[in-house]
Amino acid sequence: MTKINIKIRLIRFVFLFATLLSCDVQNDDIALAQNEVTETELLPRRGEQTNCTPRKSNFQTRNVDLRKPVNSGKMDDRTCYQDYYEITKFGKKYGNYRIAHNSNHWDTNGLQPRMERSYPRTNSKFGSSFVFKGNFIIESVGVNTSNPNRSGTYFAQTKGKYRASGSSPGSGDKDPAICLYLAKRNAKGDFDIYAERIVGKRTRNIGREIVKLTTVKKGAENTFKVRMGFRFRNGEKQHYCNTTINGKTYYWNVPEGSRGTQSGFRYGAYRCTGGTAHIRWANTTYKRANR
Numbered sequence: 001m002t003k004i005n006i007k008i009r010l011i012r013f014v015f016l017f018a019t020l021l022s023c024d025v026q027n028d029d030i031a032l033a034q035n036e037v038t039e040t041e042l043l044p045r046r047g048e049q050t051n052c053t054p055r056k057s058n059f060q061t062r063n064v065d066l067r068k069p070v071n072s073g074k075m076d077d078r079t080c081y082q083d084y085y086e087i088t089k090f091g092k093k094y095g096n097y098r099i100a101h102n103s104n105h106w107d108t109n110g111l112q113p114r115m116e117r118s119y120p121r122t123n124s125k126f127g128s129s130f131v132f133k134g135n136f137i138i139e140s141v142g143v144n145t146s147n148p149n150r151s152g153t154y155f156a157q158t159k160g161k162y163r164a165s166g167s168s169p170g171s172g173d174k175d176p177a178i179c180l181y182l183a184k185r186n187a188k189g190d191f192d193i194y195a196e197r198i199v200g201k202r203t204r205n206i207g208r209e210i211v212k213l214t215t216v217k218k219g220a221e222n223t224f225k226v227r228m229g230f231r232f233r234n235g236e237k238q239h240y241c242n243t244t245i246n247g248k249t250y251y252w253n254v255p256e257g258s259r260g261t262q263s264g265f266r267y268g269a270y271r272c273t274g275g276t277a278h279i280r281w282a283n284t285t286y287k288r289a290n291r
Helices: 002-035
Strands: 074-078 085-089 092-100 114-118 129-140 153-159 177-185 191-199 207-216 222-233 236-245 248-250 264-270 276-289
Touching: 092 114, 092 129, 092 264, 129 153, 129 264, 153 222, 153 276, 177 236, 207 236, 264 276
Parallel strands: none
Antiparallel strands: 074 114, 085 092, 092 276, 114 264, 129 222, 129 276, 153 177, 153 264, 177 191, 191 207, 222 236, 236 248
């Protein structure tokens, strides 16, 4: 009888412990649900390929955001496909940027859809610079089957104004992208990362070169850092833009750096000429130094 009673008590203890553990897990799930939403609930009701979803929020303003977003920077939401949301991955809360082909309902001049964050610019004095850091995950990018050269999605870009030749400071091109960071899906289903940089003289029709930097796995976590600014080297003014991805740094000087007047940065998801794109960002920080 004693052994039977011990076994009964042991069974009761195990059952009670399992019940309490189940309750704790359930409570954790409830707590999670109160702060985050499941991604399946966020997809358009008419399917993944639907360009615009009427219940999305940015039909009146492009500054649609959470009250206290985990990602830093000011939101510019020009897609009616999906609102910005946050979810935990790899122990971090990630901000999510999802766009779809032909989902820019704001611009009527053919501009690509985007959901990006931006920061205040730095000036062009020697020593002025910014440093951006963050973690990113690429889940999908735009794919254009009729024109593969248009496939891919930008997940970040450096910006900057410059003086036109012979002009006064502050004039010239309105706001060119200096270097765009492009992710394109490869044959293995992962993503090749490219730097799309301006080349040659700074004119209104800026030429660009596309340079492969590295390859990242689908759904994998990656580190990203950009340092951009102005310095005086070898008797001339330089506008530099150095990028570090997963610990490897890629150094680059912007052409005609003496004419640059600003440095800027945007990140999120931009361009989708087919299908949908999904970029995640976490641990984003931005430090600016104006001299």
